[in-house]
Amino acid sequence: MLCEAIIGSFVGHRRGAKGEGETMKGNSLPEFTREERRDDVMSAVTHGIGFLMAGAFLGLTLWKSIADLSARRIVAFSIYGACLLFTYLSSTLYHSFRQGRTKNFFRLMDHSSIFLCIAGAYTPIILVPYHGALMVSLLSVIWSLALVGILLKAVSFCWGGLNRTEIISVTLYLVMGWMSLALAPSLVMRVGWGFLLFILGGGLAYSAGVYFYAKESMRYNHTVWHLFILLASSLQFTGFFVYLT
Template sequence: MNSISLNEERWNAISHGFGAALSAVGLVLLLQRSALYDHAMYTIGYAIYGASFCLLYLSSTLLHSSRSPKWGERFEVWDHSAIFLAIAGSYTPFLLITLQGTLGYSLLLLIWAFAFVGVRYVRFIIKRFMPWGLLFYLSMACLTFYLIGPLQVRLPSMGLMLLLFGGILYIIGMVFFLWRNLKYHHTIWHLFVLAASGCHFIAIYLYVTP
């Protein structure tokens, strides 16, 4: 973070502050939608997804807004932990509501196990093995491509396209995240995250239904 200018950090905070506000609105919309279906599974799936992204964007905003080294370290742990939870949260509606069955529930347990392992060891990952941490995030995200087959028989084609397009945007965004000598590279990464999570929100809101 030391190599990033204050103005860049300001835009990093603004971009994900905007994401935090949108996520809060999205969570309310999803909970309202879940009330249309007389099944707790929808409320649980939508709530986990929405809350995980509220946490993701809030922790990122706090990290990039902080000027205290002590709090900055804490917010960095929260931020990286929230990424693990948001990845698992993104899968939850698709696995819990759309896919269901032995495969859906098994994959749901697996992805959340990965997330909790990541959260448990996040301090260690940040301090010593950050490249491996990025690989861990990417490995979790790439499960999307494995789900194409099982989901295509249950999810409308537009919903599947939005899911895949969101995954591709995350991967492209990683290029800018790693492009450290590019000015505002982290803000660009944030914009890709916003676009990708927007695709997934639309897919879940419109197509993860009975």
Template sequence: MTSQNAAYSPVEEMWNAATHGVGIVASVAMLAVLVTLSAVYGNAWGIVSTSVFGASLVLMYTASTLYHAARNEGAKKILKKFDHIAIYYLIAGSYTPFLLVAMRSPAAWAVFGIIWTLAILGTFLKIYAGGAGTKWWSVGLYLAMGWLIVFISGKLFAALPPAATIFLVLGGLFYTGGVFFYMRKSKRFSHAVWHVFVLLGSFMHFFAVLFSCVFV
């Protein structure tokens, strides 16, 4: 176990890697399903948007799995940054289908610009900023990006079918609820539990995208 990641035992890291290893397989499958169905039933907006969403899932789960599976301290330090950066792109990628397919309005384009700007900002901060408060501002930015949706929630929900709305809200609740376990690093297997919440959130958003941006 490295000093870099002393909070996790080898067994915990095995579960941390395994849970998001499952996510890699699932996200590749979700990407394939969404893009294929968009090509058959949707349009160019759907194909591009679901590709971005699916790719962001693959990126995040791959970065997370590689980080937790790494044993070399130098490699782990670098992979940890990529793991955290990938979360920004997962959030931005998750917004994309809803903004560019379900809504595609001036308000949607504004939020699209803001969310991707925040993802890029988070990337630079993660690479160049540091210190004891890094974890807190990172989580704060994740949550701010995730719940930016409240500013257009009325218009978005009006554009979504009921099933998609339910899955979208459930996904947000799973992601947000999992943060409780993410912040409790001292509790054994808390990070693996966080990973399970992330998996559940991803599955919920997959169905939300499917029912609102593919079968429309």
């Protein structure tokens, strides 16, 4: 169910890694052409829009949850919204800067935010419909994996370069994402097919965007990819708001 997030997290950062120069810490970035720089600027703008969308979604879900006096939903959507805001902000800032230490730092934030985004998306999915020991166990597992992933990124950034742990990171992304398939039958029973369809629709949007991202010969392909991410996020927003608030 969260496989769409995995697809995005894996391919969405290839460009930052592609063609990197070899330095002591392996975190340098390639020089961009003028067209690539324009694509970078538009990518920053699109995810800046995503940041505003995430803020609006957070406001709507909190307003509805507070009106319903639902502490569980307030906590769930606050965590999800904060993680999504951080993810979009990190991407926006990463694409906003040229070469240098600042861009490298935001590259680390961009990579690390993937784990927060995945765990944040799980939070309302688990916290709202599930209860008791099962809820605590599921949240503990997913957030523990996210923290391990973030620590791995930080350590590799400081002592080896982000690319050197790419295989481990992608494996962890996949494990976290595919775990959601085990929840699909119970989610249909607890929430309904409609919710599942919105989540799957988001997955299809991410998957369609992958085609454009991989088509490097296409002008501004990264910006088009970001537009598909916005579409996927919108579908997920709608599913959460309609079925979990």
